[in-house]
Amino acid sequence: MYKILANTIFLGKDVHFLPECHSTNDIALQLIKNRQAAEGTLVITENQTKGKGQRGNVWQTAAGQNLTFSLILSPKFMDISEQFYLNMMVSNSIRSLLVEYLPELKVKWPNDLVIPDCGKIGGVLIENVFGAKGWEYAVVGVGINVNQITGLPDRAISMKSMTGSVFELKELLQLLVTQIEQGYLKLKKRNLEVIRLEFERHMFQFDQWKSYQTEDGRFKGKITGVSKEGHLLLETDKGEKNQFGIKELQFLW
Structure with missing residues (x-):
């Protein structure tokens, strides 16, 4: 079972672990609706049955082999027009960690993590909640193919299929959430142009x-x-x- 993360300031201090659920994003949105979620809440499952991707796609994953989780943020310090900076920050944060294991990893606009000529290893889906005063919550859904080898969708790869190594999911989660938290703190400092330039520098098919x-x-x-x-x-x-x-x-x- 996943426990409260030890090495973060506020992300992952409230953990909702579900052995199985249809979508961690949906669970997180329901927590917000029921006023049961503080900023930093982490929703994670070992078996996501109907994970969501861009364009209405389904994110397919095998039980107990990958990371599928959602983080609840409250970016009230940003304007609604700045939504994509959050997307870029999260993608940058994930890439900057995983590139230690996968040096050729790129960010495919708008929200996928891919290795050129190999396939997709993960993705980000952010769903927002807006109110009368602006941006209230952002649910950041993350899916990473980690140890799954068989049954991957077309053009999908995993960390294990690319490296041959088996990864400890709880340790990888700790590292990812810590990296995202550091990126979020930079976002709060309004380092927007730095975030955008980093995103562009590591974009899939940039300048090709x-x-x-x-x-x-x-x-x-x-x-x-x-x-x-x-x-x-x-x-x-x-x-x-x-x-x-x-x-x-x-x-x-």
Whole structure:
């Protein structure tokens, strides 16, 4: 069973462990609705049956082999227009830890962790709660494929499949949450441009000519960065400079 994390200031001091649940994000949102969650609350399960990803996708995971958890934050110090900075901070924090084991790890916009030419190893899904006064809560859902080898979805990999090593889940969780907490404290200090530049520097396919798909068809393009609102900035091979929202562009692996 997962216990209160020892090496953090406020994240993981209230732990809700469930042997099985459909989605840790949903549980966290329910805790907020019921006014049962303080900032820093951690919801974790050993078997997430209906984990959520971007675009309505399902995050598939094997019981007891991976990390699936959600953190409740209260970023009231930020404007609603700055939502994507939280996404970038969390992605940066996870990458900066896992790159110690996976040197080629990149962040695929908007929220995936991938190794080029190999596949996806994890992802982040943030769901927000807004009130009359602005941004009240953010539920940060994290899924990392750790020790699973068989039954992985198409184009998915795990830390074990890439390194051959078995990882202690509780220890890895402690390290990840500590890293996210440190990133969150930097966010509170308004180091927004530093966060954005780090995100861009480690982006999957950054400054490379690759193929992409929109509703208008396929084209060649080069990622040049992200906007403050979180749109992907991309230059086409025809010299056009465009920006795309999350559901407007598809990467062609």
